[in-house]
Amino acid sequence: MLIKNLFKSKNSKLLQVTFRFYSKGTVSKHYDVVIAGGGMVGTSLACTLGKNTKLREKRVLLLEACPNKAWGNPEKYSNRVVSINPSSQKLFSDLGAWKFIEKHRFAPVKQLQVWDALSDASVTFGNAESQEIVSYIVENDLLLAALTEEVKNCDNVNVLYNAKVTKYGLPDYEGNIVNITLDNGDEYTCDLLLGCDGVNSSVRKSMQADYVSWSYNQMGVVATLKLKECMKNEIAWQRFLPNGPVALLPLTDELSSLVWSTSPEEARRLLSVTEEEFVEALNKAIWSKYSSSIIVQQATSIFDTFLRVLNCSKSEKNNVPPTVKSIEPNSRAAFPLGFGHSSQYIGKGVALVGDAAHRVHPLAGQGVNLGFGDVACLSNTLGEAVYDGSTINDLSYLRNYEKDRQRHNIVTMAGIEGLHRLYNTDLTPIVLLRSLGLQATQALEPLKRAIVSQAS
Amino acid sequence: MHFGIAFDMSIVLRRTPLWSCLHKSLSSIGATVDKQEIENFEKITDEWWSQFGPTKGLHSLNKLRVPFVRDGLVNEGVVSKEYLNTSAPLKGLSILDVGCGGGILSESLSRLGANVTGIDANSRIIDVAKKHAEKNCLQINYCSTAIEDHSQQYNGCYDAVVASEIVEHVTEKDKFVEACARCLKPCGSIFITTINKTFWANLLAVYVTENILEVVPRGTHQVEKFIAPHKLQRLLEDNNIRAKLIHGMVYNIVTNRWSWCSNISINYALHGVKLK
Ligand SMILES: Cc1cc2nc3c(=O)[nH]c(=O)nc-3n(C[C@H](O)[C@H](O)[C@H](O)COP(=O)(O)OP(=O)(O)OC[C@H]3O[C@@H](n4cnc5c(N)ncnc54)[C@H](O)[C@@H]3O)c2cc1C
Numbered sequence: 001m002l003i004k005n006l007f008k009s010k011n012s013k014l015l016q017v018t019f020r021f022y023s024k025g026t027v028s029k030h031y032d033v034v035i036a037g038g039g040m041v042g043t044s045l046a047c048t049l050g051k052n053t054k055l056r057e058k059r060v061l062l063l064e065a066c067p068n069k070a071w072g073n074p075e076k077y078s079n080r081v082v083s084i085n086p087s088s089q090k091l092f093s094d095l096g097a098w099k100f101i102e103k104h105r106f107a108p109v110k111q112l113q114v115w116d117a118l119s120d121a122s123v124t125f126g127n128a129e130s131q132e133i134v135s136y137i138v139e140n141d142l143l144l145a146a147l148t149e150e151v152k153n154c155d156n157v158n159v160l161y162n163a164k165v166t167k168y169g170l171p172d173y174e175g176n177i178v179n180i181t182l183d184n185g186d187e188y189t190c191d192l193l194l195g196c197d198g199v200n201s202s203v204r205k206s207m208q209a210d211y212v213s214w215s216y217n218q219m220g221v222v223a224t225l226k227l228k229e230c231m232k233n234e235i236a237w238q239r240f241l242p243n244g245p246v247a248l249l250p251l252t253d254e255l256s257s258l259v260w261s262t263s264p265e266e267a268r269r270l271l272s273v274t275e276e277e278f279v280e281a282l283n284k285a286i287w288s289k290y291s292s293s294i295i296v297q298q299a300t301s302i303f304d305t306f307l308r309v310l311n312c313s314k315s316e317k318n319n320v321p322p323t324v325k326s327i328e329p330n331s332r333a334a335f336p337l338g339f340g341h342s343s344q345y346i347g348k349g350v351a352l353v354g355d356a357a358h359r360v361h362p363l364a365g366q367g368v369n370l371g372f373g374d375v376a377c378l379s380n381t382l383g384e385a386v387y388d389g390s391t392i393n394d395l396s397y398l399r400n401y402e403k404d405r406q407r408h409n410i411v412t413m414a415g416i417e418g419l420h421r422l423y424n425t426d427l428t429p430i431v432l433l434r435s436l437g438l439q440a441t442q443a444l445e446p447l448k449r450a451i452v453s454q455a456s
Numbered sequence: 457m458h459f460g461i462a463f464d465m466s467i468v469l470r471r472t473p474l475w476s477c478l479h480k481s482l483s484s485i486g487a488t489v490d491k492q493e494i495e496n497f498e499k500i501t502d503e504w505w506s507q508f509g510p511t512k513g514l515h516s517l518n519k520l521r522v523p524f525v526r527d528g529l530v531n532e533g534v535v536s537k538e539y540l541n542t543s544a545p546l547k548g549l550s551i552l553d554v555g556c557g558g559g560i561l562s563e564s565l566s567r568l569g570a571n572v573t574g575i576d577a578n579s580r581i582i583d584v585a586k587k588h589a590e591k592n593c594l595q596i597n598y599c600s601t602a603i604e605d606h607s608q609q610y611n612g613c614y615d616a617v618v619a620s621e622i623v624e625h626v627t628e629k630d631k632f633v634e635a636c637a638r639c640l641k642p643c644g645s646i647f648i649t650t651i652n653k654t655f656w657a658n659l660l661a662v663y664v665t666e667n668i669l670e671v672v673p674r675g676t677h678q679v680e681k682f683i684a685p686h687k688l689q690r691l692l693e694d695n696n697i698r699a700k701l702i703h704g705m706v707y708n709i710v711t712n713r714w715s716w717c718s719n720i721s722i723n724y725a726l727h728g729v730k731l732k
Pocket of ligand 1: 037041066083084196198259354356366369370
C-alpha cells in the first residue's frame with residue numbers, strides 16, 4: 001500500500017528504479033574478463049587464460065546458457081564429432097586436457113583421401129603406413145568435458161551454467177567498463193568481454209560489427225555409421241558429389257562418423273527415409289559412378305600419364321573407401337551450413353572468438369580449429385599486454401590479435417570457399433580443371449605440404 | 457619502410473590546450489591559477505590519457521620502454537625467479553619516474569608490481585596524474601618536486617630510476633644526471649630515452665616538423681638541449697654509472713608505432729647500472 005502511494009508521487013520514476021533494483025536482489029560483480037558462451041571455444045579460452053602465468057592474477061568468469069553436461073562415458077558414440085588438427089591437439093596437451101580424451105576415446109587419422117565423383121581424380125594427404133597423424137576425431141561432448149574438467153583446476157576462473165546473457169552494455173567513448181545482464185537479473189561488469197557465443201553471437205550484434213554472411217543452401221547430415229568389414233580405420237574419406245561433399249571420419253575399426261552436405265530437400269528426405277534406405281543411399285553416394293563427361297575422363301587419364309612420365313606421380317597405392325552396413329539407431333540429424341565473417345574481431349572492451357567471428361563450410365573440417373587458433377593467439381596477446389604493464393583491454397594489443405587472426409583465417413576461409421565453389425558444379429570445363437588440379441596436387445609433394453601446414 | 461621522425465613530446469603538445477596550460481603554469485609557478493585553467497583541467501586529463509590524443513606517441517612508446525625497463529631489471533638479476541612471467545614481475549622493486557607527466561609510464565610500471573614514485577616539476581600535471589591513478593586504483597606516490605630536491609631526501613633509495621623523454625628538456629644536464637644517480641641504490645639501474653644531437657635529429661625534429669609539416673611554430677626547438685649518447689655516457693660515468701646497453705628507436709608517425717633499430721642517430725634508449 002505504502003509502495004503504491006509512493007509510486008504515485010512526483011518521484012515515482014526514481015523510486016521505480018530503486019524498487020526494481022532491490023526487488024530482484026540484483027548482485028553486481030566485477031571481473032577482469034568475462035567470457036560469454038561456454039562451447040568448445042569459450043571453455044578452451046577460459047582454460048587457456050586460467051593457465052597463462054602472466055594472467056594468473058586476473059579474474060575470469062565464464063557464462064554458459066546451458067546446464068553443465070557431465071561426461072557419462074556413454075557406450076554409444078555421439079553423432080557430433082570434430083576433426084582436430086595437430087595444432088589444436090597441441091593446445092589441448094599444453095592445457096592438460098588431452099589426457100582426459102586419451103583416457104576415454106578418440107581416433108587418429110593418418111591419411112585424408114579426397115576424390116571427385118565426376119572423374120577419377122583423387123588426392124591423398126598423409127600416409128596410412130606412417131606414424132604421422134594428420135588429425136584426430138573427437139566427440140564434441142568429450143572435448144567439452146575434458147576442458148570442463150581442466151578448468152576446475154584454474155583457481156582464478158569461475159564458471160556459471162544456466163547463465164544466459166540477455167544484455168551487453170559495451171563502453172561508449174568515455175567509459176571503460178562492460179555491463180552484462182543475465183536473464184535472472186544478475187548483473188556483472190568487466191574490463192574485457194570475450195564473445196564466444198557462436199554463429200548467432202549477440203556480442204557481435206551489440207558491437208554492431210559488419211558481418212558478411214550467406215547460406216550455402218545446404219544441410220550437413222550427420223550420423224554414426226557401422227562399417228561392413230572390421231578394418232584398420234585410419235583414413236578420413238571425402239568425396240565431392242554434385243550436391244555437396246560426403247565425409248566419413250573414423251571412430252573405431254567398426255564405426256565411422258558421417259558428415260554429408262547436401263541440398264535441404266535431399267537432407268529432409270534422408271532424415272525421413274528408413275535407416276535401410278538411408279544406408280543404401282549413402283553407399284550409392286560413396287561408390288556409384290557418376291556420369292562424367294568423356295572429355296574429363298580422357299583428359300585426366302592423359303594428365304595422369306603425363307605426371308607419371310615426369311616421374312612425380314603418386315607412389316601411394318589407392319585405397320578403397322569402406323562400405324556402410326548400418327547406422328546407429330536415431331543417430332541421424334541435420335544442421336544448416338553457412339558462411340560468415342565479421343570484419344571486426346575487436347572493439348572497445350570486447351573481442352570475438354571462434355564461430356562468433358567466423359563460420360565456414362565443414363568440408364575441410366576447419367571450423368573449430370580456426371577457433372582454437374584464435375584462443376591460443378588471444379591468450380598470448382593478453383598475456384603480453386599485461387606483461388608489458390598495459391591494461392588487459394588495451395586496444396593496441398587487441399588490434400594485434402585481430403590482425404594476426406584475420407591474416408590466417410581469411411586465407412583459410414578463402415581456400416575452403418574456393419573448394420566449395422569449385423566442387424559445387426558439374427560444368428565440364430570446371431570439372432576438368434579441378435580434376436587436373438587434384439591430380440597435380442596429388443603429384444606435387446611440396447604443394448600438399450603447403451596445404452596441410454595452412455590447415456594446421 | 458619507416459617514416460621515422462625524431463620524436464619530441466613538445467612537438468605534439470605545443471598546439472593543444474594541454475600544452476598552453478603547462479606552459480603557462482611553468483612560467484608562472486606560484487602565481488595564482490586562473491579560473492579558465494581549472495575548467496580546462498578535466499579536458500587536460502582526458503587529453504593526456506587519450507590514446508589517440510596529443511600524447512599518443514607516449515602511449516605507444518610504452519610498448520618499447522616498459523619491456524626495456526622490465527627486461528633490463530630481469531637481466532640485472534634483481535627480479536626474483538618466482539615473479540618471472542607473472543603479471544607482476546617487478547614486485548617489490550622501487551622505481552623513480554623522473555618527469556612523470558600525467559603518469560603514462562608510472563601506471564604501467566605500477567601495474568607490473570613496482571612501488572613507483574613519480575615526480576614532475578609541474579604541480580598541475582601531478583594533479584592530473586594523481587587523479588587518474590586514484591580512478592584506476594593504483595598506488596603511486598606522486599610528488600611535485602625537482603629531481604635535485606628529491607635526491608637530497610631519497611639518497612640511495614631506488615632500485616631503478618627512469619628518465620624517459622625528459623633529458624632533452626633539461627638545461628643543466630650534469631646536475632640532472634648527478635641527482636638521478638644519487639637516488640639509486642648500489643647496482644641500481646637507470647633507464648633513459650631521449651633524442652640524439654645529430655644532423656638527422658636536427659633535420660627531422662626541427663626542419664621537417666617546423667618548416668615542412670609545420671606542426672610546430674618556427675623556432676620552437678632548442679637543438680642545443682639534445683644530447684649525444686657518448687656525452688650522456690660520459691655524464692653517467694662521472695657519476696659511477698656504466699652504460700650497459702644503447703638501442704636506437706624509430707617512430708612511425710603514420711602507424712603511431714615505435715620499434716627498435718640499430719641506428720641511434722635520432723631517438724635512443726640507454727640502460728646504465730650504478731657500480732658498487
Ligand atoms: C555438421 C557440422 C560438422 C562440423 N565438423 C567440424 C569438424 O570436423 N572440424 C571442425 O573443426 N569444425 C567442425 N564444425 C564446426 C564446429 O562445430 C564449430 O566451429 C564449433 O562448434 C564452434 O564452437 P564455438 O564454441 O565457437 O561455438 P558454439 O559451439 O556455437 O558455442 C556457443 C556457446 O555459447 C552459448 N551461448 C550462446 N548465446 C549465449 C548467451 N546469450 N548467454 C550465454 N551463453 C550463450 C551456447 O549455449 C553455446 O554453448 C562442424 C559444424 C557442423 C555444423
